[in-house]
Amino acid sequence: MALSVAPAESMASLNSDLSYDILRRLDGPTLASAACACAAFCSISKEEKLWENVCSSTWPSTSREDVKSLISCIGGFRKFYADCFPLIVSKDVAEYQWNDHLEYPEEWTEAEYYGDVDEFESVAPSDFVSIVDIRYKDKTICSKVLWGIPNVNELNGWFYNCPFSIDLLTYAARDDDNEGEVFLSVSDGLPPILSMEKERKDGKLWMELRDGLRLSWIVVNKKVKQTANLASWSSLGGQRHWPTDKDFVTRFGSVLSAKGILPCQVVECILIMKFRVVHTEGEGVQTTLKLTELSMQLKDMEGAHVNGRNSLLILKKALSCHRSKNHSEALESCHLYSKAQTELKEEKMRNESRLDRLCILSGIAASLTFWYYLFVSLEMLLLL
Numbered sequence: 001m002a003l004s005v006a007p008a009e010s011m012a013s014l015n016s017d018l019s020y021d022i023l024r025r026l027d028g029p030t031l032a033s034a035a036c037a038c039a040a041f042c043s044i045s046k047e048e049k050l051w052e053n054v055c056s057s058t059w060p061s062t063s064r065e066d067v068k069s070l071i072s073c074i075g076g077f078r079k080f081y082a083d084c085f086p087l088i089v090s091k092d093v094a095e096y097q098w099n100d101h102l103e104y105p106e107e108w109t110e111a112e113y114y115g116d117v118d119e120f121e122s123v124a125p126s127d128f129v130s131i132v133d134i135r136y137k138d139k140t141i142c143s144k145v146l147w148g149i150p151n152v153n154e155l156n157g158w159f160y161n162c163p164f165s166i167d168l169l170t171y172a173a174r175d176d177d178n179e180g181e182v183f184l185s186v187s188d189g190l191p192p193i194l195s196m197e198k199e200r201k202d203g204k205l206w207m208e209l210r211d212g213l214r215l216s217w218i219v220v221n222k223k224v225k226q227t228a229n230l231a232s233w234s235s236l237g238g239q240r241h242w243p244t245d246k247d248f249v250t251r252f253g254s255v256l257s258a259k260g261i262l263p264c265q266v267v268e269c270i271l272i273m274k275f276r277v278v279h280t281e282g283e284g285v286q287t288t289l290k291l292t293e294l295s296m297q298l299k300d301m302e303g304a305h306v307n308g309r310n311s312l313l314i315l316k317k318a319l320s321c322h323r324s325k326n327h328s329e330a331l332e333s334c335h336l337y338s339k340a341q342t343e344l345k346e347e348k349m350r351n352e353s354r355l356d357r358l359c360i361l362s363g364i365a366a367s368l369t370f371w372y373y374l375f376v377s378l379e380m381l382l383l384l
Contacts, residue, residue, distance in 0.1 A: 019044050028054045028081055029325070051077035058085070059133045059216055061143035067131060074225040083227045084218050086323035087330035090255040090266055090337070123312040125149035125159065127223045132168060132294070134182075134273070135214040137189045142182045142291065144168050152308075163305035164312075168294040182291035184209075184275065190289065192281045196245055205287070206240040206248055209275065215252045217271055217296065219315060226319035230254050230269050230296070233327055236334050246277040248289070254330065255337045256298070256318045261310050264301040268337055269318075271296050301341055302348075 019040055023031060031054060035045035044050075055062045055077050062071060062080075071080045126148040134142040146168055152159045186192050191208050193199045199206070217231040231252045238250040252271040259265050274293035279285045298306040298314060306314065324330060 015040070016044065020047070020050075024050055024053060026054075028058060028085055046078070048076050048078060051081050055081055059131060059143075059218065060140045061131050061133050061145055064145060067145055070129060070220065070222070074220065074222070074227065080227060083323075084216075084229045086325045087229055087231075087233060087327050088254040088256065088318060089322055089324045089329045089333045090257055091322060123316050124223075125152040125308075125312065127221050128312075128315065129220040129222060130166065130168065130296075131216075131218040131220065133216045134291075134294075136184060136209075137212045139188060141184060141188065142294075144294070160309035161307050164298050164308045164310075165305075166296045168296070169291070183278075184289040184291075186286040186288075190287055192287045193277075194281050196277065196280065200241065200245075203240065205277075209248055209289070210235050210238055210250055213250055213273065215271060215273060217252075219319065221316060221319055224316070224319070228319045228321070228323070230256075230318065231271055232330055232334055234331060236331070236338075244276075247292075248275045248277075249273070249293075250275075253334065254318075255333050256314050257321055258300070258306075258310070258314050258317075261313050261317070262300055262306070266337065267298050267300050267306055267314060268334075268341075269296065269298055301344055303341075 023034060023041065023044055026034060028051075031045060031050065035042045052062075052068075055071070058081070061067060062077075071077055074080070128149060130144075130146040132142075132144045132146070133140060146166070149159075149166060150170075184190055189208075189212065191204050193205050213235055214233055215231045215235075216229055216233065218227060218229050220227045232254055233252075235250045236252055238248065240248050242249055250273045252273065253269045256267050256269050257265070258267045272293055272295045273291070275289040276292045277287070278290045279288040281287055298311045300306060
């Protein structure tokens, strides 16, 4: 019986199809590693569709048509993943020292105000896009996209001199097709709580929430076609039962370089996620939390808010800073910043304590001197 032999071209085509089918099932890091395995995988891994699928599974907000168009304009999905999967690691924290001699303008220069600057040196709030995704135990619970920085009149200078802050839930809804409130319940993996009194004692809900939440906050500068993920992915900490008994605050973020912009040379990008308990177990209702805040702000080493102008400059600088695929390095960078911040506060308290003691001793010395001269004067009067 004669055996038919498939042409070499058909076998090559079959192998290519099989390879593509294998690679499209991989996540981003595995796909990047597979591209180094052989020439065939390397060639196939350059397909944009593969990286579009990877980005869509990692950041569901990139599935939106307007976001797809944006990513295509700034270099494609492969570049987008390479820029946004690694997290920011600041090398400036270890070298931190306050620079009291640094001076920077408090207001825009005439050239900046009238736009007489190079287009890649100017920074406008409308240049930035925020792409945000929240996961809880590997399930996406929220995806938001914010175009520009809202409520900013670029012809008015108030934004540039006021504390920088973005409250995503307040402003993203008008640009978001999936408008609606965000809830977490027992069906999403939350542990049930019978009462807030019990939760205060064991903190089970808080620990599950803090350890299970993941945040990605990608910032895109459309003008310079650069992107970066400003979140730490995992929680950096938080506070339970604040400001009310039913509120849980989790904190994410990163440490950004401010060299040449602020005296402290490094600042913290703080991303706040706040949930509120709206239902506890009982009467046929599951334990349910509602997302009430998702915001970004920048603070310097002393805890002071960074103004709008300097924040834009820092954000632009952050899009070209050092990053690492090892997410633990990003967390370590944030912990080093917190340690340096604590040491700065302690040093400041020690200096203030020394100054207080000096003032007290000076007051005592002045009082004793006054009474001494008064006593001497009285003695001289009595002798006369």
